[in-house]
Each structure stands twice: as C-alpha cells, then as structure tokens.
Amino acid sequence: MPLTVGEVIGLPAVQRGAPEVLSARRWDEPIRWVHSSDLADLSSLLQGGELVLTTGAALARSPRKYLRGLADAGALGVVVEVGSEVEELPAGVGGIADDLDLALVALHRTVRFVDITEAVHRRIVAEQYEEVAFDRRVHETFTDLSMKRASLNGIVDAAARMLDEPVVLEDLSHQALAASTGIAADLLDDWERRSRRHTGRGDTAEPWTVTGVGPRSQQWGRLVVPRAPADALRTTMVLERAAAALAMHRMIEQDRTGLQQQAQSGLIDDVLRGRITDERDAAARAQAFGLRRCAQYFPAVVRAARVAPSADPVADHRRNIAFLDAVAHTVKAAGHSGLFSRRGDAEVGMVLALKDSRSVDRALESLGNRLREEVHRVDGVTTSVLALGPPAEQITDAVAGLAEAAHIAEVASALRPGERPYFRASDVRLRGLLSLLRDDRRVQRFAETELKAVLSDDSGATPSDLEVLREYLRLAGNKAALAQRLHMSRPALYKRLAAIRDALGVDLDDGESMTSLHVAVMVVDAAAAERSR
Template sequence: MTLTVAEVLELPVVRSGEPEVLSGRRLTERIRWAHSSDLADLSSLLQGGELVLTTGTALARKPRKYLSGLAKAGAVGVIVELGTVVSELPDNTGRIADELDIALVALHRKTRFVEVTEAVHRRIVAAQYEEVAFDRHVHETFTELSMKGAPLTGIVDAAAKILDEPVVLEDLSHKALVVSTGTPADLLAEWEMRSRRSPGKRSDSEPWLATGVGPRSQQWGRLVIPRRAADAGRATMVLERAAAALAMRRMVERDKTGLQQQAQGGLIDDVLRGRISDDRDAAARAHALGLRHSAHYLPAVVRVPGPTAFGDPVAAHRRNVVLLDAVAHTVNAAGHSGLFSIRGDGEVAAVLALREHRAPAADKTLAALGERIRREVHRIDGAEGTVLALGPAARSVTDTIAGLSEATDIAEVAMAMEDDRPYYRASDVRLRGLISLLRDDRRVQRFAETELRSLLTDTPQSEPTHLTVLREYLRLAGNKAAVADRLHVSRPFVYKRLTEIRELLGVDLDDGESMTSLHVALLVHEASRQRA
C-alpha cells in the first residue's frame, strides 16, 4: 500500500520541519511519487499522483498560476519550505489551493528535501514490492491447488487464510455450499435472506464483498466475504483468483455429485471426524445448506442390496450418485428437508428434518417416506429390498450426525432380516437391535469378554477357528450336521472342535441357557468389531 499525504506528514523528517496544513484537501489520497523542484511549470514532468516539494519561489510569486498548473497535471499536493528562499506566502494561497482541490503544507523549519524523497520513495517501493510478492504468493497458491486437484473446501480455506477473513462459497439459490474453517456461526444466520440483499456491491446493510464463480454467461455460484473486508483491493483480487480455481475444479468434477450434495457430505464428514465439534457452527452450516430448523432431527441410512461394481469403480460411483439423488429428491418432494451423503457402496446417510415429527403422525410420515424411497430407488436402480433405518432422534445436528453409526448398524441387521418394513428402528431388529443399543455399555462388553476370553486368546492350528465353529453352531441351533455342511468340513472335525470349545469354556454346549449366553456374547463381540 502506498503512502497518503497525511502519512507523509507523520514521517519524522517532515515533522522536524514543523508542518502547517494550509489546505486540507486530498490529505487521505495516496501518492504515486514525490518530486522535488523549484521550476515554475512542472506540467511536462508530472504524470499524476505526485507530491511536489518546493522552496516556494514560483508559488509565492504567482500562487494561482503555479497551483493551477500542478492541479491540471494531476498532482495531489505541495509541500513548501518557508524561510530559506521565501519567508512567507500570500494570504490567499491556502484558499486558492482549496479551490483547486490540492493539498498545501508549509514547513517552518529548514528541511532536507532529499531525505524526504528518500523516505517516501523507500516506503512506496517497499509497498510496491510487497504487493508484487503478495500477488505472486496468491498466484502460486491457487495454481498449486489447481494442479493437485484440491477439493472445494481446500480452495475456500486457502482464500480465507490468505486474507484472514471468513469466506463462503454459495450456489445460485444462495445455499452456503462451503464455509471456511473457523467462520463464526453468527455470520451464517439467515444466510439466504441476507445473501439476497447483497448483490455483490458493498453497502451499509450488508457490506459484503463477492465475486461470481464460473464463466460470465454460465456462473454457478458466488464467493463471498460476509463482512466488511479490511483491504477491499486485496480481497477482490484473492476472491477472483480463488473463483478461477473453483471454476476449474468444477469442470473436472462435472460428472460427479452436485455441489450442494458434496457440501452436505463434507459437513457430515467434518462432524464425524471431529473437525467440527461446536453444534452452533454445525447447525449454522446445515441450515445454510437447506436443512430446516426443527425441534428434532433423525439420523437415517438407506441401504440398497444388489451387485457391487468392484471391478469398475466409476460405475460403482455413478450408481451411488444415482442412489443419493433418488433419496434426496424423494425426501424433498415429500415436503421434508435433509442433509445427504454417500457413506459406502449402496449406502446413503441422511439427517432428516421431518415435516411432522410428533407421534403418532411421525410414524405414518416415516412409513410413507420409506415406501416412497423404496419405489423411487426401484424405479431408477431396480434394487429389491431397499432398507430405511433410523437412529434415535436428537435435538442437535451434531448428535444426529453421531447417531448415523447406529442407523448404519440397524440397516446392516435389517438387510439380513426377512421382515419387510417401510423403516426400521433398533427395536425392530430384535436381539441384534438391543445389542446395537447396549454394545458401548462397559458391563455388556465385560460380559462378552468373560464369556469368550478362552476362545479369543486361543489360536487353533487349522481353520475354521473355534469362534467360527461356535458361531455357526449357535446360529444353526446346535445342528452339527448343518454346521459341517455350512463350513464345508467333515462331521468328525466339527465334533472335535466342539469338544475343544467345551473344554476351553468349561460349559455344556447342549444346555439352552449356555447356548443363549454364548450367542449374546458373540453378537456383542461382532457388534464391537464392526463399530471399531
């Protein structure tokens, strides 16, 4: 940043000359250069934006002519030294400078102009070098991010870090797609309404700075600093560079999920990984992304059976995108709102804000929604047996997202059940559902460890292991022949393994209570391993 006339007057070398402001015009205007001369006509030497230093001969003789020539040449101001050549100026000199809109300052003590120009030029050159260095840093940062294929969040965070300002990427419907890390939650409050009031020009109501993202005729979003930027010039330049990087990234990801769904998935992932822990921040981002305010939210998981394209990851990704689009469209079309994310092959997680969340109306609403999702997914994907699993309702967005893990477990259990329900809760998956709810209880974990300790620490010499044989034995209600057939081993091998298990555990495997106890312990052990 270059110096203003007022800042020049604060330099020690100028202050020692006891400056007196005769015309306060343009004191806050920045100067391009400082020029020292006693010529009566400097118009041919100036390019505009200069601060002229003079001993005052021409100024004292014909003040209007002298100042008029400087003003026409674009000079910002004049500093005149009194006492060496000229002792005083005509009384009307200050008024003339005011009329011509040019700063005029008199120095009442002898001043070495060479020291003034050196100090001014040193600051100007340093500022220009700093601007060049800053511009190079910005260029290198976004070029590197583009070359590395950085995600949208990485580009937005880079812009925010460079400017030390909050930065938001929004789409054309004013949904906040990406919010820079550390952005205060209050800046996202009522985002859509406030964003619509800010067309991109700084105003008193919403002094935002914004730039469009994408080609002029095909813009798909805006990059916004949602407050008054400390340095508007630098901020505009950085936003434009960042917007170019975002547009390039968008071109690369044209065949992937939509921007809003990427942003929703990113928010869910940030909460699950602990990058966002404050519920106010999470809720502000969620509402800015379209999740309606609600007294309760539901964690939901939609699982779809069918072949997975292990050999073709592109086909698998496209199938998952179709599934996500179908679920999101169905939820929104039913009058609800939500956040959606692909969490695995054939699996979509969602945070739902239902139109009606009070029982018993909520049960009917969920049943209708489950049926609609099943029909829509079948129509698009052809999948049979689509499952909608629900975790416990929560008041906060972060708690709801945390509940997605339980919904995932319920969905996994429900997929293996023959029961056909429009939606599943933990209570609907019977014993496995109970274990899903209690598996984190240390008393339940201790029970499983106590029951199975001997098998968990024992390593047999051949496969299948003791745990595998016991698991199938209990699943098949003690039918040894069926166990041998299921594991593709001989019956004598099964009898031998069961004898070893009986000796290791010290229990009667034919006793009904022992079988139940061991079966529960195995289910707890499996649930704990899946959670890890």
C-alpha cells in the same frame, strides 16, 4: 497497502517541518510517487498521483495558475516549505487548493526534501516488492491446489489463510457451499437473507467483498468475505485467483456429486472427525448449507442392495451418485430438509429436519415409502431400507448418531424388509443381528449342533418337530397357548415335546436351554430366508 497523502504527512521526516494543513483534499488517496521541484510548470514532468515538494516561489507568485497546472497534471497535492524563499503564503491559497481538489500543506521549519523523498520512496518500493511477492505466492498456491485437485473446502481455506479473513463460497441461490475453517458462527447466521441483502443498494447492503465464480455468462457461485476487509485490493485479487481455482475444480469434478452435496458431506465428515465440535458453529454451517432449524434432528441411513456389483468402478461411482441424488431429491420433494453424505456403496447417511414435528411417525412412514419407490429407479437397485438412529436436539449429536443408523440399516438389510417404511433399533434387535451373522461358519455350526436332531427329522409328521419347537420358543414355553396355536390336544402336544426333548437331550423348561435353542432357530430361519430370495 500504498501510502496515502495523510500517511506521508504523518512521517517523522515531514513532522520535523511542523506541518500546517491548509487543504485536506485527497487525504486518503494513495500516492504513486513524491516529486521535488521549484519549476513553475511541472505538467511535462508529472504522470498523475504525485505529491509535489517545493520551496514555494512559483506558488507565491501566481498561486491559482501554479495549483491549476498541478491539478491538470493529476497531482494529488503540494507540500511547501515556508521561510526559506517564501516568508508566507498568499492569503486564501488554502481555499484555492480546496477548490481545485488538491491537498496543501505548509512546513514552518526547514527540512531536507531528500529525507522525505527517500523515506516515501523506500516505503513505496517495499510495498511494491511485497505486492509482487504476495502475488507470486497466491499464484503458486492456487496453481498447486488445482494440480492436486484440492476440494472446495481446501481452496476456500487457502484463500482465508492468505487474507486472514473469513471466506464463504455460495451458489446462485445464496446457499453456502463451503466456509473457511474457524469462521465465526454469527457470520453464517441467517446467511441466505443477509446474502440477498448484499446484492441490494444503499445503507442496507452488507459491507462485503464479493467475486463471481465461473465464466461471466455462466457463473455458478460467489466467493464472499462477509465483512469489510482490511485490504480491499488484496482481498479482491485473492478471491479472483481462488475463483479461477474453483472454476477449474468444477470442470474437473463436473461428473461427481453436486457442489451442495459435497459441502454437506464435508460438514458431516468434519463433525465425525472432531474438526468441528462446537454446536453453534456446526448449526450455523448446517443452516447455511440448507438444513432448517427444528426441535429435533434424525440421523438416518438409506441402504440399498443391488442385483450384482459391476466390474466397472466408474459405472459404480455414477450409480452411487445417482443414488445419492435420488435420496436428496426425495427428501426435499417431501418438504423436509437434510444434510447428505455418501457413506459407502449404495449407502447414504443424512441428518433430517422434518417439516412437521407434530406427526413424526406419519412423516417418516410417508418418507420411507417414497424413498423405497424412488431409489428403486436407480440402475441395479433391488431392495432398500431406511434406518433411523435416536433423534437429537443438537446437530453434532445427530451426526454422531449416524453410526447407529448405519448399523441398523445393515442389520435390517439382512432381514427381509418387505414393505416396512423404516426401521429403528427396536425393530431389529437379536433377530437382525443373527441375520447379519448368518454366514459366519461358527454361527452356522452352533445352529447345526443345537438343532441337529430336529433338522434331520424325517418322520413326516405335521407340523414338523422344528415347527413345534419354533412356536414353543416364540410363546416362551406356554404349552396351553401352543396347543391352541397348533390345533393339537394337550396330551398329544406333551408327548411331542417329550420326544423333542429326548432327541435334543436338553431340558425344554430350562431358561438357558430355551435361549440357546431360540438363537439357533433364528439362525436357521435367517439362512432359509436368504435362500428363498
């Protein structure tokens, strides 16, 4: 940082002169240079921002005229040595300097002015060189990030590392889009309200440093250091360079996912990969990114099936973005909030905060129906399912539950979801798993081997052997209930079961045999359901 008048007076070379401060005006202002002269008129030699060193002859002869000339020339102050040529300064000279807004310091011991100028100029030149080097490093860093098409988080993190300050990128509605790694959770608490307060005036405004992102007439965000920075000038310069890199990123990525959804997806990835493990940190970021506080959060996955994959990867990418947008819009339109992340082709993971936790089932049923209706408007989508993992009180646990929700969605998609609004783990169970594995040759071979005799039944009997066996297994071997369901007499049913037993060569009353046969029937049914689609 540039040296101020007060810092110059505090240097050892000046302190050896036993300085006495007669006027402390301009004390915290940075000096541009130190000039040593005993001339009465320095107006032609000064450019403004200097600190003048003098033995005081001209000051003693006409203090007001001398100080007025320095003030008009833009000098910041005067250091005068008392005792060599001037025994003492005129009375009231401190008040004159104060009136003219000049610093005035008297040295009561003899010092070498060259020592002072050398110490100050060395510091000034070093500061200037450091600023040039820092400026070059900032330029090279953000140019490199732009060339590498770094993410929003990558650019924000680079700015934070350079400044050793926390940095947040927000949109014009004061929703955080990205926050630097390691930012304290309390800096993100109640972000939207505090950010709006910063735009105000007076004592209520936050002491933040803010730079707009995007062309002046088309700004789409703000970069914020959410506290008073150690170096305001350097902070502003870095934020401006980072803002230019972000504007370039926006131009390059304009056909990709919206910035808000990129930020949310980045948070989910950070939690899944262990980069964020602290719940308070995750919660602060999530709430700054638009997720409301609630008693429990639901990990959920929306998975869709398409008519046929496209041969155009760009078209597929755009359809996936449209799918993600449809899911996010539907959730928000229903009054809920969430974090959203594209997990794969036609699959979106989300952490849901429902608007009303008192009627969870009703809210999920309504949301599932709305999602099915809206995502079917996306080009190529034929069917979709909403799958829910176990609810969690902590956001990090809900994010971890996305893996289970994704599994449920995959299994549910293998079934015939029909009009069912949503699926939980209890809704898929073994039948869902077998539907998922129906194309595995080993599973198919197992089913064929177990049921070969009833699958080849050509007796023409109604119901068929397979139907009788299926219902027998569904009712866990309850023959009385089976006879009633099939509208058969018990003797006829017992004869039919005996024939099936002999054909299969297994004991139908044995628990393991019943389990094996039931699994085989489920595999056959799953394959038949797939063929009928």
